[in-house]
Amino acid sequence: MTRFLIRRLLRAVLTILIVVVAAFVALRTTSDPAMVILGPDAPPDALAAFRKAWGLDQPLVIQFASYAWQILHGEFGKSMLDGADVLQKVTARVGVTLEIMVPALILGVVFGVALGTLAALNRGRWLDRLMMFGAVAGFSVPGFVLGLVLVLIFAVNLHWLPSGGNDSWTSALLPVFTLAVGWAAILARFTRSAMIEVLDQPYIRTGSAKGLLWHEVVLRHALPNASIPVVTMVGFMVGGLLAGAVVTESVFSWPGLGQLIVTSVTSRDVSVVQCVLVLVATTMVVSNMLVDLLYTWLDPRMKEAQA
């Protein structure tokens, strides 16, 4: 178990390291931020001064060393565009993104698990087929299409809700709903197949044969066992929370991390992009690792296999 833990930790660290290096090298070698930010007509000495100020005139290895040194101290530098502290800029947006992501995830999990369980219990009947068709449809509709249709109905035609921005709590409703539909669809399918697998197990059938009430069997025995793969899936979703809303935020002009990524990418604000990449990759790797560990802890079979 300890050895598994150490190996998993090493792989996580290695992954983050590769992301940091790859992002750094790719971003520094492909374009000249000085040119992009100051414009092609900027005088040569202004370009030179900009490069010197940001250390862009140093060899790449030196640049990386100082960058890595900064990161290790929790410093992500300043935005090349406006000189603001990158980490503050990014973390401020993280909060805004989470404002729609967290309620959406909760809604998605609640509805996804409930509908998936219901479908599994009615396997093969029309309710099951209807819900599974709905689930496939749910993730076949891209977020931007669903979002725009919702805007068309509730903002343009009915004037009930704002079409975008972050002015009142009502502006969060449409983006939250849009995101929740996709997650609920994925989780409903996932829960259904996990539940069906558990319901087919002999011990469940024994339980109901012994005369236990059906809802007791489902709640006490089937759901806890089916929860293992579902929890894993939710864990992966949590890992993707920060990056999951790029398109949705764009549809609703929600000023979150996704919007920041799009603007800093188009304006070649290298230090912001780098910070976001590292942050997103780290959340993803850490949550993937936690999911792995959780899995090992929840599932006794895995414990044995690793021991």
Added chain:
Amino acid sequence: MSADVTLSLPERRRLRLPAMPASIAAASLWILLMVAVALCAHWLQPYTITQMDLSARLQPPVLFGGAWAHPLGTDQLGRDVLSRLIVSIRVSLTLAFCATLLGVAFGALMGLAAAHFRGPVEQVVLVLIDVQAALPFIILALSALAFFGNSWTLLVFLLAFYGWERHARVVRGLAMAANGQGYMMAVRQLGAGPGRLYARHLLPNIAATLVVSATLAFPEVILAASGLSFLGLGIQPPNTSLGNMVGYGRSYLSTAPWVLLAPAVVIVLTTLSISLLGDWLRDQLDTSGR
């Protein structure tokens, strides 16, 4: 010998495709229609996609008071929506198809390499899979497109990266399982090299699973591609794609929703159809395979 004849009959029957439910038949029809449109786009489009008619801007579709000259209406520059839709279907499907194919090929190669060499090679592949899983596609694509410049090739490669790690996982698992099976060992002990082993024996045996895996990935690639185009980072004008049309039509959401709804409906129906077909194929494989 007569006993053998009766033996072989049920086997044959089992291999035949079972009857399709109506939804799958409808999905297949839609996919066929889309493929036909993509192949014949050149002859089907009534106008060219850049042909502007500034006197007939934002015309509604036929059933909403428009004229038959533009069955699906026109956009803000007076370009025919139907023509643009037809060309967009061709562009988006071609892009997604190339990317999926490339992704499956790359993933399969990495999975095979991991299963064949084991040891360090396998560890490298596993780390690459981790890295891929750690970088959300949309962010990776955004950065790459913005910093490397936009090109068709880069777009195909980027989209190919979307999901390669899943195919790699699938192939690695299948190859490792097959290596432990009798027929692979039998061929190896005949003296076969890895080329014959994998190309002639392993690939045909795992092809069905790989096709299903690709079918399930295809709609996601379409969605990812149209998402990028929607953000303005996919196919660049004057060329057009389904995501592009939605993205640019967005500004006319309140005045001319048809510009946006026509491509949106095509995206949804296409991904839905392929997903349904992929699910169905997978279920068939699960029940008939092992």
Added chain:
Amino acid sequence: MPLLELRSVSRTYARGGGLFQAPTPVHALSDVSLSVARGKILGIVGESGCGKSTTGRIALGLEAPDGGEVLFDGAPMPPEGSAAWRALRRRMQLVFQDPLGALDKRMSVAAQIAEPLEIHAIGTQETRAARVAELLRAVGLRPDQGEAQPLALSGGQRQRVVLARALASEPELLVCDEPVSALDVSIQAQVVNILLGLQRQLNLAMLFISHDLKLVGTIADEVAVMYLGRVVERGTPAQLFAAPRHPYTQVLVSSIPDPFRTTPRPRLSGEPPDPGNRPSGCAFHPRCARASEHCRRTDPGLSLRADGRAVACHHDLQETPA
């Protein structure tokens, strides 16, 4: 000079083990010496888990021994997967227990029989087709059955296909690992007869592995009885059947059904053997009726007797006990 020779071969697997637990070594084979001459059949008999299949795999070089050496035609076995090893496949072949598992279900049987010819570049396109037809006939199938997929054939027919494929490259050594135990009893005899006919015709050396002493006894020139990774007795079938010297052989011989038996059968007592937990001394002692204190402490070792047989027992049944 024998075609195949195993010289005190040993093979140990590691089983289990974890962070706080060292893996248990499982001695699949220890100090096994065997040899097969051209045109002869050596039978290997024993219960499952006695190491007979491992012996077959090591004899073919599919697995490397941890100790001892394997000589084929006087030369040591090249490492698995090397070019020399692959070339050597032409001269030695394996017939599997499960013919369906050993065949690619998506390929016609003719294509599979032709594979060794393609791999070892034997003949041309046309001569290969003729050779496949000839092989199909040799194993008692019609050439037109070559177009069939394995799933369309019966179990016996599949095993004939496996046999035809094994013989395609004209090998000198054939290892048969339980070749008929997965088949219906009514078909076993047919397949064995085809196997024997071809063995004589082609002057093949054969290692015939089976749990069925009666079957092995009727076809082999020499039989080695294995128990827990060791050879406990070796001799001709006639010798073993008439006068088994090791108590384990005696149990095996007497468990062959015989309607005219008058004496009671000796039975195995005690636990069935676990190769991971080998008893001290003579490994058979917990199940042996004659076991003494000496047997519990000292391993008897295989020793050659006057009649050319080899026995590993302190209480040889053919020597009057003291």
